[in-house]
Structure formats: structure tokens, C-alpha cells
Amino acid sequence: MSLNSLNSQNHSPSTAESYSDSDSAMAESQVVEQYSPESREQVATSDQHRQEDDLSQEQIVETLKKTLERHRCERHLVLIQDFPDPDALSSAWAYQLIAQQYEIQCDIVYAGILSHQENIALVRLTGLPAKRWGVQTLKERDLSVYDGCVLIDNQGTTSQLMPMVKEAKLPIFVVIDHHSDQEEVEAEFIDQRVQTRATATILTQYIKAGLLQLNSSNNKHVKCATALMHGLRSDTNRLMQAQEEDFLVAAYLSRFYDAQLLNAVLQSARSKRVMDVIERSIKNRIVQNNFSIAGVGYLRYDDRDAIPQATDFLVTEENVHTAVVYGIVHNEHEELEVVIGSLRTNKLTLDPDEFIKEALGRDAQGRYFGGGRYMAGGFEVPLGFLYGYNENSQYAKLKWEVLDTQIKQKLLRLVNPDDNVIRTE
Numbered sequence: 391m392s393l394n395s396l397n398s399q400n401h402s403p404s405t406a407e408s409y410s411d412s413d414s415a416m417a418e419s420q421v422v423e424q425y426s427p428e429s430r431e432q433v434a435t436s437d438q439h440r441q442e443d444d445l446s447q448e449q450i451v452e453t454l455k456k457t458l459e460r461h462r463c464e465r466h467l468v469l470i471q472d473f474p475d476p477d478a479l480s481s482a483w484a485y486q487l488i489a490q491q492y493e494i495q496c497d498i499v500y501a502g503i504l505s506h507q508e509n510i511a512l513v514r515l516t517g518l519p520a521k522r523w524g525v526q527t528l529k530e531r532d533l534s535v536y537d538g539c540v541l542i543d544n545q546g547t548t549s550q551l552m553p554m555v556k557e558a559k560l561p562i563f564v565v566i567d568h569h570s571d572q573e574e575v576e577a578e579f580i581d582q583r584v585q586t587r588a589t590a591t592i593l594t595q596y597i598k599a600g601l602l603q604l605n606s607s608n609n610k611h612v613k614c615a616t617a618l619m620h621g622l623r624s625d626t627n628r629l630m631q632a633q634e635e636d637f638l639v640a641a642y643l644s645r646f647y648d649a650q651l652l653n654a655v656l657q658s659a660r661s662k663r664v665m666d667v668i669e670r671s672i673k674n675r676i677v678q679n680n681f682s683i684a685g686v687g688y689l690r691y692d693d694r695d696a697i698p699q700a701t702d703f704l705v706t707e708e709n710v711h712t713a714v715v716y717g718i719v720h721n722e723h724e725e726l727e728v729v730i731g732s733l734r735t736n737k738l739t740l741d742p743d744e745f746i747k748e749a750l751g752r753d754a755q756g757r758y759f760g761g762g763r764y765m766a767g768g769f770e771v772p773l774g775f776l777y778g779y780n781e782n783s784q785y786a787k788l789k790w791e792v793l794d795t796q797i798k799q800k801l802l803r804l805v806n807p808d809d810n811v812i813r814t815e
């Protein structure tokens with residue numbers, strides 16, 4: 391059974407946003423006394439919403455329990471995006487621990503690379519059990535050992551492993567995500583909440599609801615709680631975009647997480663190459679209509695995460711509300727070449743998902759080049775026929791100029807729209 395229908399019945403986007411657990415409903419009713427009669431009525435309605443939300447929350451957890459029970463003792467492949475972020479990494483780990491209680495063995499895998507210095511530190515310091523399946527080794531992988539597949543913090547569109555999963559006819563059992571619809575995906579259990587800031591929030595809610603008993607003397611639990619706290623912080627811009635539900639799960643995690651360990655993860659330093667990409671983004675940026683747009687040329691696969699980091703920086707400029715940074719990412723063996731872009735915005739009325747889909751459109755197969763979530767988005771444009779032959783620097787330069795111009799044109803069309811006013815004179 392899919393929870394999509396369940397969600398659309400009980401969760402209009404606005405009520406999904408106001409979801410809260412029973413603790414807070416209690417706190418709220420204690421505050422009621424201080425309100426005037428009108429606002430009391432308002433609180434009563436929001437309490438009503440809460441009860442409905444609690445109910446659907448319970449239903450979600452019950453459905454997940456049943457799904458896990460049905461697959462007891464199986465082995466599942468948990469896919470996260472090629473360049474996993476803390477939200478995906480921590481959520482996948484929490485899922486693995488939850489599934490373990492049903493004797494389901496989960497292998498968390500990604501096909502790209504850990505690129506951001508904080509993510510490398512997170513995985514090393516917590517011993518986070520995510521495995522890298524390099525593109526070169528994909529052909530040797532045997533998917534027949536798995537009974538099914540689970541997608542966490544994605545819908546399969548950001549993983550190079552997805553075509554393999556489809557080819558192996560692995561059924562998708564579970565999808566837990568907070569991104570907008572990327573592609574039609576079918577699964578036994580889907581919990582997709584586009585109003586929720588972090589997948590780590592969803593997973594922590596499951597844990598809070600009893601799917602896993604966290605124990606502060608269990609080292610693994612402490613590290614997983616620390617990872618979830620990091621995931622939650624990083625997808626809410628250090629809690630600045632957090633909502634009530636995020637603070638509630640953060641409060642819960644604060645009982646278990648290791649603040650010193652989190653600090654160590656956050657202290658990790660940027661590499662020189664990342665600094666260089668940030669420098670190029672500053673030099674190359676153009677600012678129009680409060681949008682800052684920068685192409686950074688070629689960068690190594692390992693430094694791919696420099697793009698979102700440069701974007702994070704450009705959006706901090708005065709009079710800029712939205713930043714887009716992109717570049718051509720390639721690996722040493724040149725079997726990979728793709729334009730990667732990232733968007734950050736502070737403008738509440740700008741939907742990154744819509745913006746990217748509208749600006750860049752779809753590929754020949756009808757798939758969008760990218761998408762997004764609240765305040766952030768990204769895209770990938772494969773180079774197709776233009777792929778390779780970069781040993782000729784003249785050609786490499788030309789190729790970059792063409793792509794740079796094309797992407798800028800497409801973005802600027804939306805940044806400076808024609809006003810299309812019918813002129814009468």
C-alpha cells in the first residue's frame with residue numbers, strides 16, 4: 391500500500407507543516423489560558439489539526455511496521471544519492487537500525503563520492519556504515535542477493551545505481567523523502583513530505599514513535615543520533631529554516647547525541663581546491679535582479695561539493711536572494727563528464743524545484759535535469775555528444791564557453807522575464 395493517497399487525504403500541505411507530536415499539543419493546551427477567547431478558538435482548531443496529524447502519523451508508523459514485518463529476515467539495498475549529504479547518510483543509517491529489529495539486513499550504498507569535507511568527517515568519525523560502489527565496479531555487482539530496494543532522501547533520480555536496480559527487477563519497498571516529485575516511483579510504502587525540511591526529521595519521528603528504542607549507553611545509537619542532528623542542522627541551514635517539528639526532534643536527539651563529536655565534524659577544514667572554486671565563483675559571478683549566477687569551469691569529481699559550497703557563499707552577498715553556481719565535473723579517467731549545478735535561495739516565494747524545472751526543462755527521455763526542496767535545488771546535465779576530448783585545451787575552453795552561455799541564457803530568461811505587456815501605443 392502506498393501512503394501517497396493517505397497523505398493527500400489527511401495532509402494538505404499546510405497541515406503537514408503543522409504536524410506535531412502529542413508532547414507539544416500538551417504544551418500548547420497549557421498555554422491556552424493566556425489567550426483571548428478568539429485566539430483560544432484558534433488554538434482549539436490547531437489542536438484539532440494536531441489530533442488528525444497525530445492520527446495520520448500513527449497510521450504512517452503502523453504501515454511502515456507492517457511493511458517491515460512482511461519483509462522480515464530479508465536483505466535490502468538502501469540507495470542514497472551519488473553525492474550523499476548528511477541528511478541522506480544519517481537517515482539511511484537510522485533506517486538500517488530500525489530495519490535491523492526485523493532482522494532485515496540493509497546495505498547503504500552510493501555510486502558517487504563523499505565530496506564535502508564535513509561528510510567525510512561524519513562518516514569517518516561516526517563509523518557510518520555507507521558503502522561506495524564506484525562506477526567502475528558496478529558491472530561486477532551482484533544485485534540478486536537483494537530482495538528489494540529502499541530509497542532514502544531521494545526518489546531514484548539522483549543515483550546512478552537506479553538503472554541497475556531496474557534491470558535487476560528489484561522491487562522498491564520503501565521511499566522516504568522530502569523532495570518534490572521527481573519521477574513516478576512505485577513502492578509498498580511511500581512517505582514523501584515536501585513541507586518537511588529534512589528526512590532526518592521524518593526518521594527521528596519514527597524513532598520517537600517507538601520504531602527504535604535509543605539507548606545513550608549504546609555507542610552506535612549515540613553516533614547515529616549525532617549524525618541525525620547533523621543531517622537535521624545541515625538541511626535546515628543550521629536550524630535557521632527549522633520548523634516546530636524539527637526543533638522537537640532536535641530536542642529529542644539532544645538526549646542522546648554527542649555534542650563534542652558533532653563539533654569535531656563541523657570543524658573540518660575546506661581543501662585548497664574547494665577554496666579555489668569558491669574564488670572562481672566570486673570572480674565569474676554576474677548579479678542581475680538579485681540573482682547571482684556563476685560558472686566555475688572544470689572541476690575534479692572529488693571536488694564536486696565545492697559547487698554547493700560556493701553557492702552557499704554567493705547567496706550571502708548584499709542584495710542577492712538567489713545564487714546559482716555550476717561547472718563541468720570530470721574524473722581522471724574521463725569516463726565521466728557532466729555539468730553540475732546548485733541553487734540556494736533566501737526568497738520565500740521562489741520555489742527551487744519549479745525554477746530549475748522551468749529554466750532547464752527536460753532531456754530527450756522527458757526527465758527533468760534537476761529539482762529541489764525547500765530553499766535549495768540542483769541539476770545535472772550530461773554532456774552527451776560533447777563528451778571527452780579535453781586534452782585539446784582549445785576545445786575544452788570552447789566547450790565550456792558554449793555550455794556556460796547556454797546555461798546562463800536559460801537561467802536569465804527566468805531571471806529577467808519579458809513583461810509581455812500588450813502595448814497600445
Ligand SMILES: [Mn+2]
Nearest residue numbers: 477543589625
Ligand atoms: Mn534532505
